[in-house]
Structure formats: C-alpha cells, structure tokens
Amino acid sequence: MNVLIVEDEDSLAGEMATFLRNEQYLVEVVHQGKLASEKISVNLYDFILLDLCLPDYEGLQLLHEAREAGNEAAIIILTARGDVSDRIRGLDLGADDYIAKPFSLNELHSRMNAVARRKFGIKGNIIGFGEFSMDLLQKKVFHQNQQVELTKRQFDLLHYLLINKNRALTRMQLYEHIWGNSLDDDYDSNFIDVHIKNLRKKLAQHGPVDWLDTVRGIGYRVSLD
Amino acid sequence: MNLRNKLVVYLLFTKGIFVIIFLLTAPFLLERINLYQTDLLLIDKREQIIESIMQNGSEALLSYQEIGNEGSFGIFQQEFFQLKKTDSDSLWNFIEITGRYVDDQWVDYRVLNYAFQINGQTYHLQIGTSLEQIFRTERNLIVITLILLTLFVIFAYVFNAITTRWITLPLEEITSKLKHCKSPDLYDHNPVKTSTSDFRFLDYTISEMMYKLEELFAKEREITANISHELLTPISVVQSKLENMINDTNISEAHVIKVSESLRTLNRLKVIVNSLLLIARVENNQFLKNDTFSIQDLLTEVTDEISPIGEEKGLKIISRYHSDYHLTNANRALMFTLLFNILNNAVKHSNQQIGGIVEVACGMESKSFFVTISDQGQGMPDELASEVFKRFRKKGIQDGHGLGLAIAKSIADFHNMEIHLKTHKGEGTTFRISWPVE
Numbered sequence: 001m002n003v004l005i006v007e008d009e010d011s012l013a014g015e016m017a018t019f020l021r022n023e024q025y026l027v028e029v030v031h032q033g034k035l036a037s038e039k040i041s042v043n044l045y046d047f048i049l050l051d052l053c054l055p056d057y058e059g060l061q062l063l064h065e066a067r068e069a070g071n072e073a074a075i076i077i078l079t080a081r082g083d084v085s086d087r088i089r090g091l092d093l094g095a096d097d098y099i100a101k102p103f104s105l106n107e108l109h110s111r112m113n114a115v116a117r118r119k120f121g122i123k124g125n126i127i128g129f130g131e132f133s134m135d136l137l138q139k140k141v142f143h144q145n146q147q148v149e150l151t152k153r154q155f156d157l158l159h160y161l162l163i164n165k166n167r168a169l170t171r172m173q174l175y176e177h178i179w180g181n182s183l184d185d186d187y188d189s190n191f192i193d194v195h196i197k198n199l200r201k202k203l204a205q206h207g208p209v210d211w212l213d214t215v216r217g218i219g220y221r222v223s224l225d
Numbered sequence: 226m227n228l229r230n231k232l233v234v235y236l237l238f239t240k241g242i243f244v245i246i247f248l249l250t251a252p253f254l255l256e257r258i259n260l261y262q263t264d265l266l267l268i269d270k271r272e273q274i275i276e277s278i279m280q281n282g283s284e285a286l287l288s289y290q291e292i293g294n295e296g297s298f299g300i301f302q303q304e305f306f307q308l309k310k311t312d313s314d315s316l317w318n319f320i321e322i323t324g325r326y327v328d329d330q331w332v333d334y335r336v337l338n339y340a341f342q343i344n345g346q347t348y349h350l351q352i353g354t355s356l357e358q359i360f361r362t363e364r365n366l367i368v369i370t371l372i373l374l375t376l377f378v379i380f381a382y383v384f385n386a387i388t389t390r391w392i393t394l395p396l397e398e399i400t401s402k403l404k405h406c407k408s409p410d411l412y413d414h415n416p417v418k419t420s421t422s423d424f425r426f427l428d429y430t431i432s433e434m435m436y437k438l439e440e441l442f443a444k445e446r447e448i449t450a451n452i453s454h455e456l457l458t459p460i461s462v463v464q465s466k467l468e469n470m471i472n473d474t475n476i477s478e479a480h481v482i483k484v485s486e487s488l489r490t491l492n493r494l495k496v497i498v499n500s501l502l503l504i505a506r507v508e509n510n511q512f513l514k515n516d517t518f519s520i521q522d523l524l525t526e527v528t529d530e531i532s533p534i535g536e537e538k539g540l541k542i543i544s545r546y547h548s549d550y551h552l553t554n555a556n557r558a559l560m561f562t563l564l565f566n567i568l569n570n571a572v573k574h575s576n577q578q579i580g581g582i583v584e585v586a587c588g589m590e591s592k593s594f595f596v597t598i599s600d601q602g603q604g605m606p607d608e609l610a611s612e613v614f615k616r617f618r619k620k621g622i623q624d625g626h627g628l629g630l631a632i633a634k635s636i637a638d639f640h641n642m643e644i645h646l647k648t649h650k651g652e653g654t655t656f657r658i659s660w661p662v663e
Contacts, residue, residue: 010460011462012465015465015466015468015469019465019468022472053418079454080453080457087512100457101457102457102458103461104464105465105468105469106468153530167472168471168472168481170471170485170489170494172489193535194534194537197537216478216482217478217482217486218482218485219485
C-alpha cells in the first residue's frame, strides 16, 4: 500500500517511514505542506498520514483541498494539539481517524489496519492464529467452530497483539491502546498482566497458547509464522 | 435573602417601629389633650357662673342646687355644679379628678374647685364633668387609629414590594445573567435596560470583565496548545525511535530491555504531560457536555473494568445501588475517567489480603445524588486528606505522580459536582461525589 507521510519533524517522519516499510508499505515522506499538496494532487495514495501543524500550510486546509478534489485516500490526522474542536473539524472535513501525539507506532499500525478494513474492505474479517480464529465483524474468537467466551477487553488485547504479531508490545503500549493515554498515571500497574493471565487461561481451556509469549523486560508478543 | 426582600423587610420594619411608638404613646397623649380640653370647658363654665352671680346674685343658683345635697347634676349625670356659701376666708383654684356616687354608681369626674369672694361673701364653687365620656372618646379614637395604621402598613408593604421590585429588577437581571453564565464566552452581553446609573455601571463593568476573561482563557488555550505541541512532538520522536529499536532484530536482548526501560521512563513523562494537558483542557471547558447516561450503567462499566485487578489482589468489589440517576449535559468519557481513577485508587490502596472489600454505592440523599467509593485500606492522616486533590502532592500520600485524583477533581468541578473524602489513618478511605438534584 502507498503511504504519504506529511510531517515537518524529520526524525519522527523517518521513524514512521522505517516502521511502515518494515510492514511492507510503500512510503513517501514530505516535510512541507506545499510539496504535500502537489504530491497529493498528482499521485494516488492509499494512506495519507497528515500532521496538522505544518510550517507553511494549515493541515486542515490540505485535508479540505484533498477531499474537494475527490481524493479518496484514507487520511489519518496526526497532531499534538489534541484540541477537541480541531479533532471535530478534522473529522468533519473528511479525515478517517485522528491520532494524538505522542503515539505508539504499533497503535498507528493498528489504526491503519482498522481504517483499511473499514474503508477498503480488505484484509478479511477473519484472522487465524494457532488453532484459533478471530471474527472481527462479530467480535468473537473461535476454537474449531466453538466460541471462546472473552470479555471486550480481552478481545481488544488479543486483537491488538495479533495485528502487531511477531513484535514485542510493551505493557504501556497495550495499556494505552485499551484505556487511552490519559486515564490514570498508573502505567506500571499489573492491569495488563491480569488481563493477559485471564486471556491465557480462557484460551488454554480450548487449545495450546504457546504462541502468546511473555517477553522478559518488555511485555508480550504473539509469535506466528 | 436577596436585596429586594431585604429592602421590603427593612422598609416595613422602620414603618412598624413608628407605628408601635405611636401606639404606645397615643393613649397618654390623647388623655392629656382631652383633659386639657375638658379643663378649658370647666373654666369657661366657671366664668359663666361667676358672671351670672355678678349680674343676678347668687340666690337663684344657690336655691337651684338645694334640690340635691350633692350638687346639681345635668341630665345623665354627665355634669354637675355645686355652689356653697362659706365663712372661710381661704381661696383656692384647682382642678382634680375625683369620684362620686351617683345613683349607686361610682363615677369619675374632672372637678374644678374654685373659692371666690363677691361683696365680701366667700363662695365655694365645684363644677364637674364625667370622665366616662372622655375615656369612651379616647377608646374610639384609638380603635380608629389602629385600623387606619394597619391599613397603612398593609398598603405600605404592597407599595414597597412593587416599587422595590421595579427598582431592583435590573440588578436581578444582572445576577440572573451571571447565574446562567457557565463560562465567560457564554455571557449575555446585551445591556440591561435601566435608568439607574449604578446598575448601568455594574452591568457595563461585568460585561467588560467577561470580555477580558474570555480573551485570557483563549490565550491560555492557545498557550496550552502550543506547549503541548512543543513538548509532545519531541516525545513522539523519541518514542518512535525507541519502538523501532525494540523491533530491530539486530540488537541484543540486553539492549532491548534497556531500550524498553527508557521507553517506560519516556512514558512517565508522556503521562505527566498528558495529565496536565487534560486538567488544563477540562479547566478551560474544552470538552463538550452533551451526553445523557445512567450513573448505574457507568459504575457497572467501571467496576467491570477494574474487578479483574481486584480479584487478583483477593479483593471483593461490592456494588450497592440504592437508586439510579440519568445524568444529562455531561461528558461520559470524562465521568468514566473520574470514577475509574477513584475506584482504581481504592483498589490500589486496599490491604493486600484475602477478604478486603471495596464498596461502590450510589443513591439519593436529601436533594442530592451521591456516589461513594470506600476501601478498607490504610487510610491517611487527616492533615494529608486535603492534599490528595492537589497536583504533585507530597510523597507518602500515594505512589504514582499524584495526578489521577487531581484529574478527578477537575472533572468533578467541570460537572459542578462536589468531591470529598473521609479518611482516618488505619480506617480506610471513602470518596464521595455528589451533585444537587431538583
């Protein structure tokens, strides 16, 4: 998939590009609004990751222009401003999602996946893992046609780990994905450990869960081929 | 009591005082006036009698009153006079009140005693007039006065109530504008119609102050937005770099763990900045309040969220919902954060032993709805209890950065809710959130 990153902060854009290239995306990076405007009007992108605070251009203006011109790329707004009105305006102008800085690259990846599924209907709605399968539409997990009863949180955690499979996720990345980043200052709590423990217990009743690893010093990882 | 009622009561009170003073002094004054009037009449009669004696001699008058020994009474015994010849040389002239038996009845009289000499003969004259009539007149006067004064007071009250309302109406409009103004940008700047210069000045000054406040808030919002951008962008850069390093298969496990620790430290910074930003945004009314939801549902959601952690610690979270309340014009996500932070705090500080209980309750209590969250933890000394809602409070109260409860407080304030805690060292802590219900 084609991704255009519009971000004036060089190193952040660079890290995003590295991460997404590892995920097999085709990535282009621009640091200026004017250049971005040109690229958007000439090329076809599947994703535009758009920073609202650009030195030479108002990010929302760029978004407005793209949608006016009939551009159908999935646009995700990246901003540190986090103002509610900015957010509403962004979504009103046709953005597909909004992610507040500082964000985790895994979270960005997960959002892009969700947007892609919603917008382009791709990636299928069933994810297979080990002896299990996850139905994203029904929000259910099955083991050989038999449903595994999971709570909403357990489902969300598993889904997030599956999207970022083969990658170690830290406890705070998981916490942030589930509860957002301003719920409590208690990021070191054992919230995630408790939820993973219960998740493992429920899945283990149906089949092996050796694919769900605890990564020492970091957090958890789903290791699948 | 508002100004209008105060003025009405004050005006009524001053009038009442005058009325009471008048009523207390009126009988005495009326009596004095009546007696003076009576005395003048008696003197007048005395002059007529003396003149009659001078012209016609005293015989007719002396023989006239010989009919009765006690002097001659007019019809209905209201008046009498008595003329006697006497050998005494002493002369006197005085008026007194004295009683007499008339037809077996004791009657009070105002009596003029006058001793005089005509042609060497001393006469003793007494002219009396009954006081019964005077007293009756006096009583009637008092009754009439009382009725008139009562009518006057009622009329004055009604008149004062109407005029005071009319005069203070602009002030009421100004206070009503302030009451309904949740934030400066929502203030109604339309001038209040009034001819009173003080009110005009007050209205104008408040309006100007609201403009200034609005401007300051806007500036603060801008600063908050800029600071957040300036702080969060570099954090974002470092976070991305560290995350990519963790995913790099070329670095050793030992380094990955170190990077992960750095990421955790960075996250602490991120959480602090985000928490401060959240508080600033809540305090700046940058959130919408257009959700309607059931408090019980929200409490159940929060409890479900945290109970796995409680169970892990061997705690039991008990819900006691006495009644439900549908909160309107509120922000559900913020209310979730508020209750989550407090319940999480309670679970965190509960004794780590089997059988510990955290109780979540809600219900109505004397015109307000309340939510209480109680733990059986260590509690805290009273002097520290007031510190818990402050940002970056002293260590020893709680671990973490101490922003969770500051966030809770700002959200409660945002929704015009009261938040208190009751705690004693060793006796657990109870947080209580309440708001008035009409």
